[in-house]
Amino acid sequence: MTDLARARVLGLLLLWPSAVLSADYDAEIAALAARPDVRAAMSWAAEREKENLPRLIELTEIPAPPFGEAARGRRFAEMLEGTGLRQVETDAVGNVLGYRPGTGGGGTLAVVAHLDTVFPADTDVRVRGPELDANGRRRWYAPGIGDDSRGLVLLLTLAESLEAAGIRTEADLLFVASVGEEGLGDLRGVKHLFREDGPRIDQMIAIDGGNDGRVLNQAIGSYRYRVRITGPGGHSWGAFGLANPAHALASGIHRFERSARTFVASPPRTTFNVGKIGGGTSVNAVPFESWAEVDMRSESRERLEGIDVLLRESFTDAVAGHNDRRSRGDALELQFEPIGRRPSGIVSADTPLIARAQAVSRYLGLEGELGSGSTDANVPIALGIPATTISRGGTGGGAHSLDEWWSDHQVVTGTHKALLLLLASAGLSD
Ligand SMILES: [Zn+2]
Known part of the structure; x- marks a missing residue:
């Protein structure tokens, strides 16, 4: 036929x-x-x-x-x-x-x-x-x-x-x-x-x-990113007051976790995971770079787009907050580097x-x-x-x-x- x-x-x-x-x-x-x-x-x-x-x-x-x-x-x-x-x-x-x-x-x-x-x-x-x-x-x-x-x-x-x-x-x-x-x-x-x-x-x-x-x-589709926050970096005592990429990263993860948890409570099934974090050079240095690798999955493309927005908002707000509160140095910069995109x-x-x-x-x-x-x-x-x-x-x-x-x-x-x-x-x- x-x-x-x-x-x-x-x-x-x-x-x-x-x-x-x-x-x-x-x-x-x-x-x-x-x-x-x-x-x-x-x-x-x-x-x-x-x-x-x-x-x-x-x-x-x-x-x-x-x-x-x-x-x-x-x-x-x-x-x-x-x-x-x-x-x-x-x-x-x-x-x-x-x-x-x-x-x-x-x-x-x-x-x-x-x-x-x-x-x-x-x-x-x-x-x-x-x-x-x-x-x-x-x-x-x-x-x-x-x-x-x-x-x-x-x-x-x-x-x-x-x-x-x-x-x-x-x-x-x-x-x-x-x-x-x-x-x-x-x-x-x-x-x-x-x-x-x-x-x-x-x-x-x-x-x-x-x-x-x-x-x-x-x-199941997935969006994956390496979220990277960069700044001037410096001595933990001497340069105190710089915006700190590690602190901003932690606050971004915290904000994302809070809003994403509510978001995924309703179907279709959607998940999120911060799988790796890193950056920094020493315990007594403000890092010049901190990063996290994030995986988000869903059965639905709309839901993936939705949680993607939450990820971006969370880190954008977190970085803006840390920039506002800094007392010296250049502002932090935020990048979302895509490391995987599987369509659903x-x-x-x-x-x-x-x-x-x-x-x-x-x-x-x-x-x-x-x-x-x-x-x-x-x-x-x-x-x-x-x-x-x-x-x-x-x-x-x-x-x-x-x-x-x-x-x-x-x-x-x-x-x-x-x-x-x-x-x-x-x-x-x-
Ligand atoms: Zn296989």
């Missing part, structure tokens, strides 16, 4: 009760999974999962710190070429892209996993295991193994399964290993992917963490991509509700492009810690979920 035909059908279905809508998608997924070519792809993927460990280990053991993903990207590009994709390239920021042309009429579906980890370059990323947990399940330990090396392996498995089963999709498929998903990477890879003159993408599936039932439809948004549960993801979960007997998170999907969601994030297959824990682990327990379920969602969303040619 073409996008347009789908839109028409959906338009009609939207007038019906949502139970009818989900029953319709349940029927669609059951029919899809019954096709011989799809069955072939599913069993091929299940077989491949038995052999996937070596390349999971290999990718995990190539360090990919923020802004240092190139080596892992190069190896992943080689692996992606080996899956039968004809066109594999690395873009200007380091994203690895692999194209699989469709038969037409289905737009472009992007499937994305991220290359980067949160760990610095000198972290020991050797994989340990398997060790058996209390239930006798095998676990492998290494920083980044589940988040998101395993996602990269799932991308490869998806591409190979389509090829092995000779499946042609209507939509063009774009497999992407993105850079800069984590922390200060600030989603730079996917932001670049969705730049104005970038490839046209109509839907996106991100593969990243979480349990098999995961269907993300809500993007929501995809309606009725959107085909989300409805299909949930239908696939039901088909596979998975439990899970719609959820929220901060992932590569934030960028398309904020642009109004349907996107979701689903699991990388298997189970895991300790993400972003040195004790991160991943288990291959029921890994095939997650793989099948990704495969069925990809096929349902991309449409199959007969």
